[in-house]
Amino acid sequence: MNAPHQPNSFRKGPDDRGHFGIYGGRYVAETLMPPLLALEAAYAEAKADPEFQKEMDGHLKNYVGRPSPLYLAERMTERFGGARIYFKREDLNHTGAHKVNNVLGQIMLARRMGKPRVIAETGAGMHGVATATLCAKFGIKCVVYMGSVDVARQQPNLMRMQALGAEIVPVQSGSKTLKDAMNEALRDWVTNVADTFYCIGTVAGPHPYPVMVRDFQCIIGNETREQILEAEGRLPDSLIACIGGGSNAMGLFHPFLDDRQIEIYGVEAAGHGLNSSKHAASVAGGRPAVLHGNRTYLLTNKDGQIKEAHSISAGLDYPGIGPEHAWLADIGRIKFLSATDKEALGAFQLCSQLEGIIPALEPAHALAKVAQLAPKKSRDHLMVVNLSGRGDKDLASVAEHLGGHL
């Protein structure tokens, strides 16, 4: 096989029509094209407006609580006996995950565009909670679509959204998870396009969402760069994050993509195993296909029907991945790994008990691979893992999987 063409920079994408190589694009119904073009224009304008950035920086500091710490996980480092392991503590953000970084930007944009109503899809509920939170703060009506399977397994987040005043619509169609929630949100947007802003939670969907969400999440990697330079006087040797749609991973990775010496690992959810039909690893087990407004790696059968994903983690239970990840996978800049439900549960327990940090099941997938990679690295190897969210929401389902008690 020929070595894939390596660009001069990995950070120049997308092109003006939203393509990352063959991925991305705008595969949507005509009704949604005008609002997407309006969103693209509004985002470009906001991005160039110093007042917008200044206001966002203020909220990030005083409302979200940024910068989030870069924490040296000493006992985990000691346990694995290799790489020095740092956690980027996105779990400490207001609302408990990285999702809020993106939502803040989008809700400020919704306000700027004069949209009185915001809709969102959610899987684990963290994006829904973040959207409900910012809508409450800015006085905007919020409707969250959530698959009924996820409603059942993420009760704490359901109650949080309700407390925040959001309307929750349980989605009964298809696999009743994140994919179907996104279908319903798109149907709502097509219907209520005049007054509604669609706040997408990950680096996927039609252009400009993948690039816009990435930009808002890049604060994770930008802070990490400063913090590791301060702590260690040099850049990290490797980065690792879990990938469902891939916004936490892209936020950490993107600012480092052109530091070519840095190894970058994305961890997909292998569910019951890649050889089972129950997983959510779209790069490892999927192929380029078109869904939800973009071309990307998707779990699809030979007749072009989308397969149902499976993961213990509701946030990773999606049959696709962001288009920029698909491109970076093809050209080899990100190395894709996967962790099973069982491995993630093990990492969940280990992290909780070694570090006193209960991780969400999503980053527990990344931690599961840290457990395999770190021991093979030398003691001066600096490894940063994105601890993208906290695990309170998962306690009930973890207990159930572990036979009734934690």
Place this chain on the structure above:
Amino acid sequence: MTTRIDQRFAALKSEGRAALVTFTMAGDPDTKTSLEILKALPKAGADVIELGMPFTDPMADGPAIQAGGLRALNAGQTMIKTLAMIRAFRKDDDATPIVLMGYYNPIYIYGVAKFLVDAKAAGVDGLIVVDLPPEEDEELCLPALKAGLNFIRLATPTTDDNRLPAVLANTSGFVYYVSITGITGSAAPDAAKVHAAVTRIKRHTKLPVAVGFGVRTAKQARAIAEGAEAVVVGSALVGALKDSLDKKGKATGKTVKAVTSLVAELAKGVRGAKQTAAK
């Protein structure tokens, strides 16, 4: 190049009436029944046939057509079977235009080049692919035109005058005006508003304009037909089919008839309209 679609609209224009365009889902509730329905549609009064390609994630469809697609998929419908249905239909009918309607992924995974060859050979005349706006014309629209198929684009209430030329640029056969902002089978369109919109579109194109989304009754079809060259009815037909099924969702002796009698009723409505737009 004239296609069956061009010929049919030209013939109807000389008759001075609008077309009834029917939508049914290929393979709903099973391939055999679906083919029987397909074959019965022209006689019942369908002038142009839209045949849905089922997809697991139909983002622009309401509950009725979502359910129809799932029934078809659960009964084992595939693209190969859908194209075979059209080949079978063409044995007896070489005049009624058939437009395949659906989403891009099943075509993309089938392979665009192979799909175009196979669809053309089967007797398909046009394509409506909901999630391919003009921004993605290179994917399928341009190759389809080159292969001699019509590519029918949707124009919507959000498509303003600035955008219409781009939407119409590579459109052929007819223009499908989506009468509401919404999913299929939802709110009923307001005929007066629809006529104003059709007039607006006709300032930009000589193509026939078909109006759909939310048309359910003969009365509505007639009102819409007074100001457009064609009326599309889908969800109501898929809903009538569903109501004829047994408790397990299987076809009954009433299934074909349930669809064709509604088509006949709608055709009467459309044919009763005093046409103004096509003149």
